[in-house]
Amino acid sequence: MRQVETIGxxxxxxxxxxxxxxxxPEAVWSHQVPSKGYSQLEIVDLLAAEANRAHQARPGAVAxxxxxxxxxxxxxxxxISTVNLDLEDLPLRDLVAERVGLPVVVDxxxxxxxxxxxxxxxxxxxxxxxxxxxxxxxxxGIWLDGKLYRGATGAGAELGHxxxxxxxxxxxxxxxxxxxxxxxxxxxxxGRHGRExxxxxxxxxxxxxxxxxVEIEGPHVTEAARQGDEAALGVVELTGHYLGTALVSLVxxxxxxxxxxxxxxxxxxxxxxxxxxxxxxxxxxxxxxRTPVVAAELGPAAGMIGAAALAQLAWEGAA
Amino acid sequence: MRQVETIGxxxxxxxxxxxxxxxxPEAVWSHQVPSKGYSQLEIVDLLAAEANRAHQARPGAVAxxxxxxxxxxxxxxxxISTVNLDLEDLPLRDLVAERVGLPVVVDxxxxxxxxxxxxxxxxxxxxxxxxxxxxxxxxxGIWLDGKLYRGATGAGAELGHxxxxxxxxxxxxxxxxxxxxxxxxxxxxxGRHGRExxxxxxxxxxxxxxxxxVEIEGPHVTEAARQGDEAALGVVELTGHYLGTALVSLVxxxxxxxxxxxxxxxxxxxxxxxxxxxxxxxxxxxxxxRTPVVAAELGPAAGMIGAAALAQLAWEGAA
Numbered sequence: 265m266r267q268v269e270t271i272g273x274x275x276x277x278x279x280x281x282x283x284x285x286x287x288x289p290e291a292v293w294s295h296q297v298p299s300k301g302y303s304q305l306e307i308v309d310l311l312a313a314e315a316n317r318a319h320q321a322r323p324g325a326v327a328x329x330x331x332x333x334x335x336x337x338x339x340x341x342x343x344i345s346t347v348n349l350d351l352e353d354l355p356l357r358d359l360v361a362e363r364v365g366l367p368v369v370v371d372x373x374x375x376x377x378x379x380x381x382x383x384x385x386x387x388x389x390x391x392x393x394x395x396x397x398x399x400x401x402x403x404x405g406i407w408l409d410g411k412l413y414r415g416a417t418g419a420g421a422e423l424g425h426x427x428x429x430x431x432x433x434x435x436x437x438x439x440x441x442x443x444x445x446x447x448x449x450x451x452x453x454x455g456r457h458g459r460e461x462x463x464x465x466x467x468x469x470x471x472x473x474x475x476x477x478v479e480i481e482g483p484h485v486t487e488a489a490r491q492g493d494e495a496a497l498g499v500v501e502l503t504g505h506y507l508g509t510a511l512v513s514l515v516x517x518x519x520x521x522x523x524x525x526x527x528x529x530x531x532x533x534x535x536x537x538x539x540x541x542x543x544x545x546x547x548x549x550x551x552x553x554r555t556p557v558v559a560a561e562l563g564p565a566a567g568m569i570g571a572a573a574l575a576q577l578a579w580e581g582a583a
Numbered sequence: 584m585r586q587v588e589t590i591g592x593x594x595x596x597x598x599x600x601x602x603x604x605x606x607x608p609e610a611v612w613s614h615q616v617p618s619k620g621y622s623q624l625e626i627v628d629l630l631a632a633e634a635n636r637a638h639q640a641r642p643g644a645v646a647x648x649x650x651x652x653x654x655x656x657x658x659x660x661x662x663i664s665t666v667n668l669d670l671e672d673l674p675l676r677d678l679v680a681e682r683v684g685l686p687v688v689v690d691x692x693x694x695x696x697x698x699x700x701x702x703x704x705x706x707x708x709x710x711x712x713x714x715x716x717x718x719x720x721x722x723x724g725i726w727l728d729g730k731l732y733r734g735a736t737g738a739g740a741e742l743g744h745x746x747x748x749x750x751x752x753x754x755x756x757x758x759x760x761x762x763x764x765x766x767x768x769x770x771x772x773x774g775r776h777g778r779e780x781x782x783x784x785x786x787x788x789x790x791x792x793x794x795x796x797v798e799i800e801g802p803h804v805t806e807a808a809r810q811g812d813e814a815a816l817g818v819v820e821l822t823g824h825y826l827g828t829a830l831v832s833l834v835x836x837x838x839x840x841x842x843x844x845x846x847x848x849x850x851x852x853x854x855x856x857x858x859x860x861x862x863x864x865x866x867x868x869x870x871x872x873r874t875p876v877v878a879a880e881l882g883p884a885a886g887m888i889g890a891a892a893l894a895q896l897a898w899e900g901a902a
Contacts, residue, residue, distance in 0.1 A: 335868055335869060335870070335871075344869055344870060345868070345869045347868075391735070392734065392735045404836075406836070408727065408732065413727065414838070415711065415837055415838025415839070415871075416710070416711045416838045416839060416840050417838065417870075418838075419838045419868070419869075419870055419871060420835070420836060420837050420838030420871070421836065421838075422835040422836060422868055422871075423835075423836060425831075425832070425835040425836075425867075425868055426745075426832040426835065426836060427747060427828050427829075427831055427832045427866075428746060428749050429748065429749045430747050430748045430751075430824070430825065430828045432749075439868055440865060440866055440867075440868075440872070441831060441835075441866040441867070441868075442866065444835075505749070506749065509746050509749045510746075512744075512746055512760060513744070513745040513746045513832060514836075516739070516741040516742075516744040516745065516760075516763075517723075517725070517739060517740065517741060517742060517744075517745060517833075517836070518734055518739050519733075519734025519735045519736065519737075519738050519739030519740075520734070520735060521735050546759060547746075547759055547760040547761065548744075548759075548760070549654055549664070549666075549738070549741055549744055549758055549759075549760075550654060550663055550664045550738075551654070551663060551736070551738055552654075552734075552738060552739070552741075553759070
């Protein structure tokens, strides 16, 4: 790639990360703001403001990419609906482009994390790979034959909405499903499993926190697991079991060269990865049972870097 | 396609269908033999004998395609392993080719049914489609961007091994999984559900059959459902629920233009299709919840026609 600068915006369920990237997996400028609790139009304002902030900081930037945790009509830059934010039926590309004065592309955030990892990270050099990114929700991306696969109109690759338990817990936000891996293994689900574990094991670190009146959330589980609390470690193990079950389905279907796991939940490290890998080893068909399951390399910046990379790809196509 | 004649062989868990096809979804010659209970080498003999029988009947045939219910290394025509037959680590393409004296291609049977339906059947004119074919087991095929997607080395597209119930029934044959849709909604699973329903409802038609000493299998359930037996209809509804749950995962991931259901189980018609469609409507994300779920059009011949079509595609590529 040529060393032009492009702006990447990664809109998550709780924060918006913006960066300017120049053909490398590092931002030359970056900024982050909260994204929770905004209305649809406030989110458009926020995206435009952050893109303009980036453009003012790096006036040479030629285009902007926006990753959203939503199903997208890719060709039209149109947001169809989203699970964890208030976005629905919105011509996001055009709304932001007219306020920023740069070409804008919009894609699902999981697709962009996949693009980042395929160009610069843990899936570098592969032709076929999958990425799941687990935070507030679980997003996904599919890298097939050296490019992103998005489904018939760009709304596919919703790897977080693979069902792992037929009559499992109702899924989040506006997903009408039950037992989706997002409902069972996202950061939100870890919080729920944590509250249940605290109630079952009042003597555990989690149980004592709950007794102090703390509303247990994902980060409490992560912290308690790091300190070796058995109840918290059980929650992480259970989460890996759910996550790995989704991976069994996905490797049987895609036979990817590698599965990359990213997002905040990956802070749990091997406590989470190893039970997930075990499911793949023990339950997937040959030869898919040998699919490597690895941690993302670009860390929390993967989506932002992928958004900037997509902006560059689009700009090159248009140039 | 030019009107050359090619031989298609569709090896199932219980029978081998062979036909000669000339660029149309109809066989100009066909023959069928049982395939159950043979050893690996006997299956190779059977395939070579049937291919030779077809070649003698239609000496103008230029190539043969073989569909197997197995994971396959497509580039090498090598069978890796199979769930419902005794095939493992076998250079099938070369073994059959040397006995037949024609170019041979080997592919997964679900892939070939998908190819048949995409070229001539219910997915005609689409760029992105999925097929599940439910008989003894459940096979699948993936049509992306106007061609078959097979995974990194051809072993993917195992849509029957999408997990629908995390700790569900152990899967069949040499699949090490549990709760795969094949374990819950194949013809074999319908037989199991039927035996359970017969025990719970001794007054039902299924229950009376069981009391007479009949070992209930899938076809008994199909027949009783057709005659309106409530217990059998409940089994079919349950099967549609499992099948539809796998479809929810698959449409969320692929956003196909259509999902085609084939195989013997489709004889259950709307009794099965409607509960499966309901899951997609009620549980998939927008816009994937509107994905059409339709019956295969080529019927039991889809795999054989697809095998012959693949042989023609390969022959054209080589010509």
